[in-house]
Amino acid sequence: MAEGEKYRKERLDRGIKARSDTIYVLASSRDLLYLLMPRALPVALLILLPILLHGTYWEKVLFYSCIFGLLALSWDFMNSVGLVSLGQALFFGAGAYFAGALNHYLGWPIFLTIPAGTIGGALICTALLVPVVRLRGVYFSIVTLILPLLFAHLIETLEILGGTHGLLSLSAYPSGWIAIYLAVGALLLVLFGFRKILDEDFGMILRGIRDDDRVVMAAGVNIYWYKAQSIFLAAAVGSFAGALMTHYYQFVGRSVLALDYTILPLAAVVLGGPGSFAGAALGSFILVPLSEALRAMGGLRMALYGLILIGALAALPEGIFHYLQRRYHQFERMVKV
Amino acid sequence: MTEDVILEVRRLTKTFGGIMAVCDVSLEVRRGEFVGIIGPNGSGKTTLINLITGFVKPTSGKVLYKGQDITGKPPYEIACLGIARTFQMARTLHKLPAFKNLIVPLCSPRVRKFRGGKYGERDDIAIDILDDLGFERDSFVPYKIAGTLPHGYLKRLDLARCIALRPELLILDELFSGMAMSEVAATLPMLEKFHREGLTIIMVEHRLRELFRVANRVMVMNFGQKIADGPPQEVMEMEEVQKAYLGTEVEE
């Protein structure tokens, strides 16, 4: 830069961005590619990965990434209604125990326990959280933080559901392909499903509640009913992840209610960028493999998640996804002031 | 006679930690009336509105709407009965596009009762309503994110949200405050039109000139109490009112 002259960065939108989100003016196949690539490429990659990684250790990592991705999506969905959960472990644990107990005590097969665990777990979580749905901000979060701990202690104290030992030797998946494709399929379905829901009229109400719940009330909409519905949806996704994981491990114990299942999804969303769902998924696909690579650190991994959370909150509040998105849709150039 | 009364406020009182915000206020509004509420700042007008619309629970007293007791009902139920209100500070859903703001009332049980409203259809209805209120449909204005619109538009968006609810009673909390003269001049005839079409309106306002043009009755509040109620001309001549509210203005 020459001395005496001042430059500043200018950001420009790439030309193709149309006025509204629903109308695109497509001039060429290049434009079409420009719009489709960011969606099609990750989807294709996700579908191919199980085949590429088959038989390796990283297949398991992919499965975990999807599980935590589902939990992160569930967190992000609740967040988009203004409900901040510190208890994804509750959803996860409810689904895991529900499916595990049905399989262990009643001998239900896998293709029944997973749907039952999803619905049952979601119903339990919704019933638990609806009484406190009126609480604002921090207070709601405190309840979600406490509930999984409470249940972990109850299971230990009452020695129910296997107590401290957990429920052992649950049914396994008939084939590894089923497990991995269930996880990948669910992740993609939930990702695009949630994005779609938030663009519908239903989603407008949810986003409105987050913006200003008094305005929504003044418009004659029962915000508590909508909050309950979104808790149910989020809890169903979390419970599904739990049920999936239970049969993968063929075991369910108090560890499913541990803080890990709360902190890692939370760190994933904060890192990836809340509000877009894609950020949540991206975050878990960065964090889970990273933490597997750092297995040697053992207990320190939790500390690492904490550090990532702090760093992401302080340094990159918009998240990686939004940063990438901006770089993709805009370009920068230097202009003379 | 009682069938004509759309809203009856009976001896409403609200205290906040020892401070009387609203003290023993009674009010009757008949169908088709245009009632103005005036009074100095902090005289309890907004609290009165919050009490009627359920945002604040009264310490004592009753609110009857079309003969039905609505005291203590949640705000969304009251809104669904047909009482719409604007907010003093023009609260809108800042992160949504302006026209999407109206999706919320259009999805309420009250409006669903009137017409089906499929997906996409609501967008058209919303644009229609906004167009009537001066958001030109062919401009970019209705599609902009609400938070980026100028204040005057936000106020009208607040009003549009009420109209979308198809209310029978409209309560406006200082709609004109912060609006430019030209905007006020454009909005006033719309209110007159809604009123002619049968809408009952209660209007809290500091701009007396505009208020007196449209209101056929005025209630004056001071220190949480009702000190006068009657036709605008008569009320303004009362000594008590002039002392409490207008005295300072005359001296200027």
Next chain:
Amino acid sequence: MEIIIYGITNSISLALMAIGFSLTFGISGLPNFAHGAFYLLGGILTWIFLNQLGIPYLVAALLSILAIGAFGFFLYWGLMLRLRGLAINEVIATLAVAIVIIEVLRWMGFSGFSYVLPPFIRGSVNIGGVWVDNQRIVMVGIGAALIVVLYLFTRRTKTGLSFRAIAQNERTAIAVGIDPDWTAALSLAMGSGLAVVAGLAILPLGAIDTEMGYDILLYALAVGIIGGLESLPGALLGSFILGFSQILVATFLRAQWQTVVTLAAIVIILAIKPSGLLGKYKELEERV
């Protein structure tokens, strides 16, 4: 008799745990989820000063209180200031700080019987047929003294009054020249220091366990929520209710029920009366 004495000591120890958390939250609205971690870190720091560096007990204790207080102060300027406004980011950030501290300490292995702080006064006395060790009496003394000091501090000193001003009405307080960030940082520093004071008073009763970092936070939350998060008398009432019910449950059922009761109390109170028993319910008004 046993129940009464243990109930009182348990209640006071709960009050000690909660007092710093309530102070910070009451003044600046900052929920310091790292409270338990500070409690733990303070105890371990004192242990290190005492056993590795050979510093006298009293000096070691004062040093740790100051160190953690300063840490809280700089945590505010370094991190919390960037996140102010969104309560939820504050919760997530402080929780993350707590996790980092606790997990690192756990990894370094600061748990078990070799990590014990000596009691201030050894021995025990007999009160009404029950043997109570002196440390518990010292703890009750510290707790009572702290409550009195805090009460006087918030009512008599200039800093204390500015704390209360910020807590009551931030905007007006700013208008009369109170710096809200300075006050909040100070309140976080004091809350953190108080966490260490509580740790030093209570830890000599047993061995240090890193798991405490989470438990103390839960106790502090429970006490605060039962009594009303922003009021000092509320915190006191909450700790007595919780303290006695814990002892009753432990006596007539089993010790494991203590935690269940604590956690259940939080959830139930929040569902029934979110403002706590003595809290002022901040009604969601626009303007009177």
